[in-house]
Amino acid sequence: MTQKMQPDTRSRSQRKVPIMPAVDFPHGARVEVQVGRVHIAVFNINGEYFALYGRCPHQSAPLSRGRLQGTVICSEETCWETKWVHDGEVLVCPGHGMEYHVRSGKAFGYDLKLRTYEVVVEEGQVTLVL
């Protein structure tokens, strides 16, 4: 499912989908955008917009409804100490708790990355670039 969502190497024209005026989409707000059959979750975190593929590959729960918090990591970088990181930027699937970094779409603990989408503000409109 996710592989089909990764057309990075395919050249095609960009499509812009206006979502709503930026004034209506403040920090802390989130929307679900459905483009055809594809659901996309869009978040405003401290004025930055993030858009990710909106269905969890596990059992298709709606990621737009997930909570944003931090998570724990333990790696060579942390000298194998457990640390709390990415506070406010970890999207937790409301279905069963799979976690995704909103910046990259990468799932914590899985070899899996959700497609992410560029979001721009043009003429006061929050706009998805597909």
Place this chain on the structure above:
Amino acid sequence: MESDGPLVKVRKVEASYNPVQDEDLDQFGKELSELTIVDVDVHVDDTLMFMLDYMEGHFRKRLETVLQADFKGEPGNSLRNMIAHIAWLGSSYDKPPRAKLAAKEDLLARMEKGIIDYSILFPSELLPIGYLPEPEWAASLAKAYNQYMVDAYQNTKGVKIAIVVAPQHPASAAEEIDRHASHPDVVSVCLPDVGVNPPIGDEKYEPIYAAAARHSLPISFHGIEALIHDNYPLRVAHFHTLMQVNSMGFPFTSMLQIMSVVCAGIPVRFPNLKFAVLEAGLTWMPFIMYRLDAAYLRYRTELPALEKKPSEYIRDWYIGTHELEALPRRGDLVKLIELYQGQDTTMWASDWPHLERDLIAGFMRYEMDETLRRKILGENALEFFGLTPPK
């Protein structure tokens, strides 16, 4: 919106602990509404407070004492939390969605979607009942639970009840079966299989099987997650994380109990008795069936009551899909079911609304022919619980 592109819909949403309690059904609404759907593992709010009015004598006073305590769990005063999650409180940083307790209205709202034809209610609060060391107390709680559930949920369209019995008090368990078996909304007897010692095939439990067989009431074994109990493989002494306990606890307990029942020859003594295993997933079924068959070659004389190989008894057991393992390929579930010969015995179960509940998409993602899909989603459960086909 561009006119030549696909339709775009934008919807403001809120973060939620539990947004997908039953919205997941809508995704397949049209496809599923044509089929008979039986959800064979559904839970409603049955916390201890509901049982108070049904308790008698000094046990009523005792339950009042329990209800005054604050165990800092969710919900408070929960038997499950007293002996389950407290050991690992907070270990997952609250990431898995909270187990919302479903009130009767929540259940009715889910049923009113018109997708699920039958919901079979299994206990939540009393699943660890087999662990309680005092047989009289356990039996008293089971009796109160059963009467409460019958009073609260009888004559509710599409809702059926599995009564629970306290295995450590077989005489009382048999009485409970005798009391409720003829009720049209009671469709199974739930034998909680966790913490039960000795294992559930022991001679001690014969009155329970005899009563269920007498009334042709099928028996369902339903597991529960972590309990603080040092009796491996029934429990947890050798693990230090909840994930390990949760992953191994359910299937290990189920394998132990199936082995115990089959090796004790109970299916031979009570040939009309039907069994199901719930909440343990599916993947271990081939393992226990054929591992026992291999050993049976050498040790058959230890089990002189058996008239055929262990796997030929176990393949008659019904099994709930929850917690459905995430198999890597879409054709894998069919292969697995073929291995344990479960085409006529596998039943879809969600465990709604518990935190580990399966969304129906988790089942629908697997490829299979429509005949098998119909059987798993409903027809096998109609057969097991003796339900009237709704459509």
